[in-house]
Amino acid sequence: MKTIEVDGIKVRIQIWDTAGQERYQTITKQYYRRAQGIFLVYDISSERSYQHIMKWVSDVDEYAPEGVQKILIGNKADEEQKRQVGREQGQQLAKEYGMDFYETSACTNLNIKESFTRLTELVLQAHRKELDGLRTRASNELALAELEEDEGKPEGPANSSKTCWC
Numbered sequence: 001m002k003t004i005e006v007d008g009i010k011v012r013i014q015i016w017d018t019a020g021q022e023r024y025q026t027i028t029k030q031y032y033r034r035a036q037g038i039f040l041v042y043d044i045s046s047e048r049s050y051q052h053i054m055k056w057v058s059d060v061d062e063y064a065p066e067g068v069q070k071i072l073i074g075n076k077a078d079e080e081q082k083r084q085v086g087r088e089q090g091q092q093l094a095k096e097y098g099m100d101f102y103e104t105s106a107c108t109n110l111n112i113k114e115s116f117t118r119l120t121e122l123v124l125q126a127h128r129k130e131l132d133g134l135r136t137r138a139s140n141e142l143a144l145a146e147l148e149e150d151e152g153k154p155e156g157p158a159n160s161s162k163t164c165w166c
């Protein structure tokens with residue numbers, strides 16, 4: 001669990017790091033069903049991991065709920081000297097699938113906060129209606145609380161300056 005702030009709203013996110021290995025796939029697929037946002041991550045120093053993304057995308061399409069938000073991540077951006085996948089390749093693939101794209105590094109923290117914030121934003125946008133309902137309710141409750149507070153107060157100067165009852 002982690003709390004991040006997006007557009008002034010505190011959002012508690014639950015993060016699952018699913019295993020990449022084939023033998024855990026049965027379990028991994030069960031996580032897809034409850035996901036609202038998914039990072040598809042490859043390693044920029046591994047062409048093989050990049051090639052695997054297509055397979056991940058088709059798994060997500062098959063098992064994740066419709067409307068799930070996806071972002072493509074090229075991780076280990078700190079390993080420039082070992083790079084096998086160009087940034088443009090990542091951008092290109094992301095474009096093909098209509099995803100946002102970030103190169104990140106868990107070692108230097110490059111784009112970690114940014115990518116989590118962006119995915120959360122996308123999930124929130126997808127649930128905008130629900131969110132608008134919450135906002136309206138919150139502001140109505142606030143207005144009601146203010147009204148109740150005002151009603152309890154003695155009359156202010158504007159009213160007390162009146163000299164008649166009309």
Ligand SMILES: Nc1nc2c(ncn2[C@@H]2O[C@H](COP(=O)(O)OP(=O)(O)OP(=O)(O)O)[C@@H](O)[C@H]2O)c(=O)[nH]1
Pocket residue numbers: 017018019020021075076077078079104105106107108
């Ligand atoms: N240099 C560098 N190493 C990283 C980075 N992120 C992860 N690693 C290293 O990569 C190795 C694999 O990391 P994991 O987090 O186990 O990768 P994973 O994709 O979850 O692996 P699976 O559990 O098999 O799915 C570890 O040795 C990490 O320290 C990064 O951004 N830069």
